[in-house]
Amino acid sequence: MTSGRPNLFTTEAVVLRHSDLGEADRLLWLLTPQRGVIRATARGARKPGSKLGGHIDLLCYVKLSIREGRELHGISQADTIDAFRNVRTDLGRLSRGLNIGELAERVSVEDAPAPAVFRLLVNSLGWLATTQNADTLVRWFALRLMTITGFKPELGACVDCGNELEPDDHVFSAERGGLLCPSCRSQGSDALHPASLGTIKVLRHLARSDFPAVESLNIGAEERRQIERILRSHTNFVIGRGVLSSAFLDEVRDWPEVGPVPGGIRAD
Numbered sequence: 001m002t003s004g005r006p007n008l009f010t011t012e013a014v015v016l017r018h019s020d021l022g023e024a025d026r027l028l029w030l031l032t033p034q035r036g037v038i039r040a041t042a043r044g045a046r047k048p049g050s051k052l053g054g055h056i057d058l059l060c061y062v063k064l065s066i067r068e069g070r071e072l073h074g075i076s077q078a079d080t081i082d083a084f085r086n087v088r089t090d091l092g093r094l095s096r097g098l099n100i101g102e103l104a105e106r107v108s109v110e111d112a113p114a115p116a117v118f119r120l121l122v123n124s125l126g127w128l129a130t131t132q133n134a135d136t137l138v139r140w141f142a143l144r145l146m147t148i149t150g151f152k153p154e155l156g157a158c159v160d161c162g163n164e165l166e167p168d169d170h171v172f173s174a175e176r177g178g179l180l181c182p183s184c185r186s187q188g189s190d191a192l193h194p195a196s197l198g199t200i201k202v203l204r205h206l207a208r209s210d211f212p213a214v215e216s217l218n219i220g221a222e223e224r225r226q227i228e229r230i231l232r233s234h235t236n237f238v239i240g241r242g243v244l245s246s247a248f249l250d251e252v253r254d255w256p257e258v259g260p261v262p263g264g265i266r267a268d
């Protein structure tokens, strides 16, 4: 280290959460590529005209200079890379953005590198800003997140006996981590979720494709419900507890198509 300021580092980050701290400061939870989730304070960020304040809104993709601290880091400079304005000013998109941000946070560990999760989140927020199919994005994101963290559900063969699955309706067990054949489904007392042949085909397509290839998929209402239940039970089982913003997402999803919020949503 030749800078003479060995405790200063720069990083890209996405603002996952924040809360007020003291009179005018803000505490941020950030996802970074090299350090996973970190917490950092932004001094004076709530003062009018603060240089930091304009860059560190919820879900913003930023470049930060950070002074390393023992418990909490301190942000000394912030520049916006992409504010994902379309996401933050539309309640429907915002709720989905918070949902995928929370999933990314739950699989990340403090101070452990998470470059693949970080890149997935940034790319997905970019798609969320423009897609007309935000629910498919959330489902695709959950499946890809599970895959890159080593928890991809088994969708090809029976997760218990390994036998090939007949092209037919089957069931999914989050506890066992995949689809079950007819003889294995009666073993065990875990919760089983219906997975019709149509649902299985869509899940396999989502699992092997990038989002642009599945964005315009026309998924039937029953398949959507089954996929939602399967992916939510799988991610919740992996993460170990319910994902808080899923409840908010359910609420918003039941509303008619949500337009821009007048004046936008302020993240503070």
Ligand SMILES: [Zn+2]
Binding pocket: 158, 159, 160, 161, 162, 163, 180, 181, 182, 183, 184, 185
């Ligand atoms: Zn089996």
